[in-house]
Amino acid sequence: MHSASIPTTDHPDLAAPTHARQRVIGHVAAAQPGPCLLCIGAMHGNEPAGVAALMSVISTLTGGAGVELQRGDIHAYVGNTRALQAGRRQVDADMNRIWLRSARKRLDSAVDAERGDSLNPPGSGEGMNSEGRDQIELYRALQAAIDQARGPVYVVDLHTTSSPSCPFIVLGDTLRNRKFARVLPVPLVLGLEEQIDGTLQEFMTASGHVAIGYEGGQHDAHESVAHHEAAVWLLMASLGMVGPTAPARQKHTESLTVLRQASSRMPPVMQIDSRLALKPGDAFELARRFRNFESVQKRQPLATMNGKSLTASHAGRIILPLLQAQGSDGYFLGRDIRPAWLTLSTLMRTIGADEILHLLPGVRKHPDREETLIVDPSIARWWSAELFHLLGYRVRRRQGSVMIVSRRNHGGTLGR
Template identity: 40%
Template sequence: MTERILGAYETGRPGPTVVVVGAIHGNEPSGLLALERVLTQLRRAEVPLRGRFLALVGNARAHAAGERYLQRDLNRDWVPDAVDALRARDPALDGPEDHEQRALLAVLDPLLAQAAGPMVFLDLHSMSSHGPPFAVLGDTLRNRTVALSLCIPTVLGLDETIDGTLMSWLVEQGHVGVGVEAGQHDDPASIDVHTSIVWLALEAAGAVDEDCCPWLPDHRRSLRGHALELPPVLEIRHRQRTFDGDGFVMRPGFRNFDRVTKGQPLADDAEGVIEATLDGHVMLPRYQPRGDDGFFLATPVRPFWLDLSARLRRGSLERWITHLPGVHPHPERPDHYVVDPGMARHQLVNLFHLFGYRRRHAEGERLVFSRRRPDHGAPAPDAAEPGPIEGDR
């Protein structure tokens, strides 16, 4: 294989393409170790895989150095303008992460060009803190189908607070893209979690089943053991952004999913104490020196709202959005709406989420929402009944 392709497996049977990326942050080795395990088991058991499975190295140079990144976060520049600028620039001017991104594009571009339908992409991460694993995704129905099959909590809304992730870029092109946070970076259990996740993702995509992989129930039981008494679905409500030199230090002892109350001290920086802005669960508390995020706060999502949103996205009620007070079609961008500042309340944001729209950014005092495209104009499985990905883009 190559520096970028850790391994591949296919048997010539028709089926989905499943691509898994490990170590897009170089100090997160468990994903690559898990992928090596899965590739070894596929080959030894001669699993009659449907479709093809591809394992990729995200940031090879940072991984070799044991660093999250060398010059810039490789998982923050996958926005169309940045990708186009990289393609147009002289490679002689590349920094380390520019080189890594070009190498990933050299593998991904042919896959995307040849795709006859939605491919399934998985991005494997670990954390600087301890805590149970969870899935993160842009809230499309296709993404839900895979994420809800993984037997771990699902966290929505991270794509509204962090721009430029690899998975978001792929989802915007009509594919499935789910990230998975396992345990702590150096915990051997994180390798076990990622191994189980890859097998269940292959099953969710329709590439394998229990007839050819009788070990799948063991992986389900293992992951469910991590999720006991945790909310099955949560939504990010607050991001604590950090900056170089701001002195951010997370207070010790926090783990993923720990309950916190509004006003509770969580961290400190040069300006003083940082308190929780709401009652909820702390997510991804940062106990490493590098990174743009100090922590996130999330609240549970009731199953009723997931079911309602799936039904609304398949219906024709979306046209009524333009009749809401203070909501206007964007004058220059299709599939975008502009919301006047007086109407940009929490309830209206939730309504846009129900219809599959993402809060993008502010233009002056107005909020802009964009449609998550794979939910519209293409068939998608029932969000409440995960199954194989079907249908064309």
């Protein structure tokens, strides 16, 4: 049931911390300038694996184990400090749904007002709910790090799932985000950002930074900490921040092995097609305890909601099935994408071919709306749903015989 109890943990590193609420896990600065990597754990308070992993990474980098930061800065933060302390996904609201475009002005003015003051001044965020206060505090910390960055800024937001899962990546589909994520040998899930609004990674991408979300595995699984650690090491290595000492190379090899083993037999790219949204009070129950990414057949029963049976609209995969009491996504339905489409779409975007799609027969620009095309599939025979998806377009609706497709402008980057 949607009201099932939260699984408890027996993992010593994952026990809800009893110490004081803490934002900063650590900051390591290399002597040489370089990339600024911002890592966030526990944006959801019942996902402590990312925090445990970041503590381990920082202590390895500072512990004299021969793995030192060579270039740039790594900053590690707790996302939702109050929910982490409470051991709950959230206190008042989902903290990874409140980074909306409409929040930017408020957040920026809060930073401007406090710039130069401490990262967590007393009395800030009065009249706000718990996540609103954590959001301002986190944003202030991130902006302070960005102000002092000595190179390009990269963001990785570490999460875990309620269902058993291999590690995977979610990202706003820009070429720079794809390139950053490519170093991790785990599945890439596209299209989540089209289904949910207000994630930190989308917000940071729109701010002009490179940002990805990374899911390390199930909330309480021992391996999730190792999956998070491995990802952070590989990202640092790909940015040229660590190495080339023997212990650093060893870390790199171990990290690759851990993630390759965890993701073996998984498709490299998947696309989310639809989301089952839950409202508070909905009685939701999965048909069984699905694993994340389990294959499903067309019309296979997936869940019941308020007494009604829900079946798969197409053959594909069930993604992020909800096995906990808290959350507003029952499940997502998606499908595998052939990696060749990813390569082709990267090439098309690189040469700007995605800008001239409207010159093709059967495709024209929408007269009123930016980044929107009207497609007549009976004429546009070259049409492929996958290709449009991978160029960043989504089918908005069908109007008679034509389709309206549009794409998000990621903060003016148009997916580049």
